[in-house]
Amino acid sequence: MSAIAVSAARRSQDLAAAWAFVRRHVLTVYAMLGFAYLMLPIGFVIAFSFNHPQGRFNYVWNGFTFDNWKHWDGVPGLRSALVLSIEIGLLASLLATALGTLIALALVRYRFRARGATNILIFLPLSTPEIVLGASLLTLFGNRQISNVIQLGFWTILIAHVMFCISFAVVTIKARLIGFDRHLEEAAMDLGANEWATFTKVTLPLIAPAILASMLLCFAVSVDDFVVTYFNAGPRVTFPVFVWNSARVGAPPQVNVIGSVIFIVAVTGMVANVLVQIRRQRSAATV
Amino acid sequence: MGFLHRHRGLTPYLLLAPGLLYLGVFFAVPLGFLLYQSLESGNFDVGYSFTWAWGNYWHAIRGYSSQFARSFEYAGLATVLALLFSYPLAYWIAFRGGKWRNLFLLFIVAPFFVTYLIRTLAWETILADQGPVVRFLRDIGILGSGGRLLATSVAVVAGLTYNFLPFMALPLYVSLEQIDQRLIEAAQDLYASKWKAFLRVTVPLSLPGVVAGTLLTFIPAAGDFINAELLGSTNQHMIGNVIQSKFLELIDYPAAASMSFVLMATILLGVALYARAVGTEKLTG
Numbered sequence: 398m399s400a401i402a403v404s405a406a407r408r409s410q411d412l413a414a415a416w417a418f419v420r421r422h423v424l425t426v427y428a429m430l431g432f433a434y435l436m437l438p439i440g441f442v443i444a445f446s447f448n449h450p451q452g453r454f455n456y457v458w459n460g461f462t463f464d465n466w467k468h469w470d471g472v473p474g475l476r477s478a479l480v481l482s483i484e485i486g487l488l489a490s491l492l493a494t495a496l497g498t499l500i501a502l503a504l505v506r507y508r509f510r511a512r513g514a515t516n517i518l519i520f521l522p523l524s525t526p527e528i529v530l531g532a533s534l535l536t537l538f539g540n541r542q543i544s545n546v547i548q549l550g551f552w553t554i555l556i557a558h559v560m561f562c563i564s565f566a567v568v569t570i571k572a573r574l575i576g577f578d579r580h581l582e583e584a585a586m587d588l589g590a591n592e593w594a595t596f597t598k599v600t601l602p603l604i605a606p607a608i609l610a611s612m613l614l615c616f617a618v619s620v621d622d623f624v625v626t627y628f629n630a631g632p633r634v635t636f637p638v639f640v641w642n643s644a645r646v647g648a649p650p651q652v653n654v655i656g657s658v659i660f661i662v663a664v665t666g667m668v669a670n671v672l673v674q675i676r677r678q679r680s681a682a683t684v
Numbered sequence: 685m686g687f688l689h690r691h692r693g694l695t696p697y698l699l700l701a702p703g704l705l706y707l708g709v710f711f712a713v714p715l716g717f718l719l720y721q722s723l724e725s726g727n728f729d730v731g732y733s734f735t736w737a738w739g740n741y742w743h744a745i746r747g748y749s750s751q752f753a754r755s756f757e758y759a760g761l762a763t764v765l766a767l768l769f770s771y772p773l774a775y776w777i778a779f780r781g782g783k784w785r786n787l788f789l790l791f792i793v794a795p796f797f798v799t800y801l802i803r804t805l806a807w808e809t810i811l812a813d814q815g816p817v818v819r820f821l822r823d824i825g826i827l828g829s830g831g832r833l834l835a836t837s838v839a840v841v842a843g844l845t846y847n848f849l850p851f852m853a854l855p856l857y858v859s860l861e862q863i864d865q866r867l868i869e870a871a872q873d874l875y876a877s878k879w880k881a882f883l884r885v886t887v888p889l890s891l892p893g894v895v896a897g898t899l900l901t902f903i904p905a906a907g908d909f910i911n912a913e914l915l916g917s918t919n920q921h922m923i924g925n926v927i928q929s930k931f932l933e934l935i936d937y938p939a940a941a942s943m944s945f946v947l948m949a950t951i952l953l954g955v956a957l958y959a960r961a962v963g964t965e966k967l968t969g
Contacts, residue, residue: 424772424775424776424780425776425780427772427773427776428772428773428776428777428780428788431769431770431772431773431791432773432788432791435791435792435794435795435846435849436791436794437810438795438798438803438806438807438810438846439794439795439797439798439803439806441806441809441810442798442802442803442806445806445809455809456808456809456812456814456815457814496702496703496706497703499699499700499702499703500699500700500703500704502699503695503696503697503699503700506696507695507696507699509693509696509697511697511700515700515704518704518707518708518711518712519707521711522707522711524899524903524951524952524955525903525948526903526904526906526907526908526924526947526948526951527904527907528907528908528909528924528927528928528944528947529715529718529907529944529947529948530711532718532927532931532940532941532944533714533715533717533718533944534710534714535931536714536717536718536720536721536937536941537710537713537714537717539937540717556710557710559706559710560706560707560710560711563703563706563707567703617796617797620799621796621799621800623800623801623910624909624910627932628931628932636799637799637800637801640799640801640802640805641801644801644805644914648805652802652805653802655799656798656799656802656803659797659798659799660794660797660798663797664790664794664797667790667793668787668790671786671787671790674786675783675784675786678783
């Protein structure tokens with residue numbers, strides 16, 4: 398009898414300990430579940446890139462195959478859509494970052510009258526719904542006089558992407574410039590460098606990480622954009638527009654392949670960046 | 685450079701000119717065109733002409749009030765859900781993440797690494813009638829045997845919540861991460877319970893992140909049409925769906941333009957009222 402009592406007591410003790418453990422770690426458990434939820438659709442995207450779909454719709458798991466990866470451009474139009482997205486992304490990130498860097502320099506370095514108005518003009522495109530941005534550009538490009546000069550297509554997509562990327566560029570670069578030690582520039586000037594030499598030899602190298610970050614962000618935003626592009630693409634098809642068009646008749650598994658590749662490339666880059674940061678912190682701590 | 689030296693006051697304007705000119709021509713001017721078009725009348729066959737047709741606005745609001753209401757309802761729900769979901773998550777990363785914090789942050793931004801349309805299509809697969817979620821809900825009896833999730837508002841709100849979550853979680857994390865831990869310890873030294881210290885110190889200090897996150901989530905969600913199109917049916921259509929089809933399928937520019945303006949004006953008004961309620965410093969940081 399005593400053995401039963403002891404084991405019961407032990408069990409209740411175990412239960413209490415388990416309960417205490419759960420209470421202490423409830424937030425951690427929640428965080429793990431949260432991460433799982435965030436990753437769930439991504440897991441589906443990757444898994445269904447290996448699906449062997451029956452019929453047009455890639456909704457039901459029907460067997461594992463590498464075929465979609467081997468024949469990733471076996472769907473007509475996919476490759477050219479991807480190429481167009483990358484071209485637009487590269488050009489738009491370059492142009493928007495150049496324009497954004499200049500604005501950020503002016504905003505952080507100088508006191509001038511139009512500061513408030515400038516900040517608002519930068520903030521507004523970010524707080525306007527994409528559909529309004531896309532629609533308003535279409536009314537511009539669709540205007541009879543203007544459509545004689547420039548027709549919906551490559552250039553209108555590029556113009557639109559540069560427009561909504563500028564604000565992202567300004568915000569990214571401003572953040573870096575605010576923490577910038579101006580004494581370094583003054584030192585260069587004291588040592589006889591002129592303004593241009595100071596800019597290219599001191600300022601630019603110091604804000605280079607911010608410029609790179611801005612270009613990556615703009616590239617990501619541009620490649621992912623659907624709404625504004627859809628309004629202003631005319632006959633041209635970017636990768637998101639391709640996905641949209643094919644979704645209506647059943648998106649081929651190759652779309653999942655490209656989605657998975659984009660995801661894996663982006664995550665690898667970010668993880669590498671984080672690991673470098675951690676190592677840097679560690680070596681800074683040991684010095 | 686000699687010129688710049690003599691006219692130092694001009695430098696900021698020269699730096700600003702190219703970018704602001706660009707935004708002026710391709711952001712502000714198009715809005716003007718949109719406004720102009722919203723006051724035109726006519727039809728696609730004979731063409732549209734400017735007639736100060738304020739009636740377009742009346743028709744937009746009267747004829748599509750349910751889609752407007754649905755947009756703000758869905759976007760509001762998605763914003764609240766995203767806030768409730770991401771606050772504990774951002775809190776955990778900021779206070780318990782340790783040196784791996786940046787790695788955990790990756791999970792939060794991970795959805796952004798999958799093309800928007802592709803991750804919405806993935807939800808279509810997950811919530812499909814033959815999919816795992818519906819099967820589970822039918823087994824435990826929450827859904828009837830013919831019950832479904834696709835083509836319901838549940839699916840659309842779920843899609844909106846997931847798609848704009850990083851916009852909520854990132855600013856929350858940034859504001860939580862900046863909190864000086866000593867303030868919380870001080871509150872506890874002064875006999876505040878853990879819960880009370882959280883409510884009276886942590887929450888107020890994280891408000892800038894809450895404000896930024898709610899705006900960054902609500903604004904794109906209210907104008908969205910992709911989730912309603914892919915996860916819903918015409919009964920879940922939001923104002924974005926109407927604008928999109930009027931512009932691109934029905935070529936009814938004046939109606940679409942006036943709806944765009946009503947949407948934008950409502951959002952700006954909401955943002956202004958919200959900013960007033962919580963204080964503008966929190967809005968612009």
